[in-house]
Amino acid sequence: MYKLTDYLHNGLLYVNNMARGRHKKLSQLMIYATTICQSRCKHCSIWQKPHESLTLSDIKAIVGSRCVGRRTVVGLEGGEFVLHPQAGEIMQWLHENHPNYTLLSNGLAPAKVVDAVRRYHPVRLYISLDGGRETYKNMRGVDGYERVVELIETIKDEIPVSLMFCLSPWNGFEDMDYVIGIARKYGVDVRIGIYGTMAFFDTKAEMLNEDDFAARIPDSIHGTSENYDFVALYDEWRKGRLNLRCQSIFSSLVIHSNGDVPLCQNLDVVLGNIHENSLDDIFNGKAACKTQCRYSKECNGCWINFHRKYDIILLRNFEKLLPKRLIEKFYGPYSWTDDAGITYKRYFEKI
Secondary structure, rough: OOOHHHHHHHHHHHHHHHOOOOOEEEEEEEEEEEOOOOOOOOOOOOOHHHOOOOOHHHHHHOOOOOEEEEEEEEEOOOOHHOOOOOOHHHHHHHHHHOOOOOEEOOOOOHHHHHHHHHHHHHEEEEEEOOOOHHHHHHHHHOOHHHHHHHHHHHHOOOOOOOOEEEEEEOOOHHHHHHHHHHHHHHHOOOEEEEEEOHHHHOOOOOOOOOOOHHHHHHHOOOOOOOHHHHHHHHHHHHHOOOOOOOOOOHHHHOOOOOOOEEEEOOOOEEEEEEEOOHHHHHOOOOHHHHHHHHHHOOOOOOHHHHHHHHHHHHHHHHHHHHHHHHHHHHHHOEEEEEHHHHHHHHHHHHH
């Protein structure tokens, strides 16, 4: 779960980035370091791509950028990162030079993940789990549920663990409830996302569109930090009753295994490539700042948790301190409908 200090840091960083447009710092940097993957997921086609990986030299150059600060959370994933041909070298270098890094795993190679955690000490381990045994096999294309549970049981007392659940066309709210139950059983965190189309992953299925969406959210989600309002407000967003300008693109970034640096995970808009320019030039260059400003004012086109949880948390914390009219002076107009406001209040009554 996020701490109060995390919220305060991100709020101050947002203000800094707005005031110093060409000298922005990243709060989080997700590196899709390899396409190598042993899963066969329906909601992600990265495993069908040719094998491609960023090198240790690439990682050093990326993390050594001025826009990456000491408190920037660097996330390693793939594909399956522990299958990266230089996985150990990269994690050893990060452990020594930027210890504030996390690891995301599908859990299908538990021994490799446990060894990586014990040797290289990431600050958090994210493990994908999208339901019970049958749901897992159907959604991920392999029979790996037992290996994921084995990994959770083995490592839960050695490192902060977050289970990553994605609500998708291939599972449902009962699976969400199940994964929340697993998280509580083992005393670990849970982060809930909702399926969306992303060009890098070649996701093509239709977005979730159920008439009784909000009514089906399980009660077990209450008390799971920022998850409830993200899931509940999805229904408002897809019905066109919620408008949030995307601000995460000023302080959150992803890098793909081919070196591309997209504006965000949803749009096929590439700011540059690290093999051609430095990350500082790509993220804080004049052209990038112009693109970021344009999309931050007009884009409300996705509900991807990497981006939209940032906007929800940012606003809910500002609203604790300032009236809406003052927030809109620097953030710009935004809207929660009456239904969204009720959802918002219910959430805070539960935590």
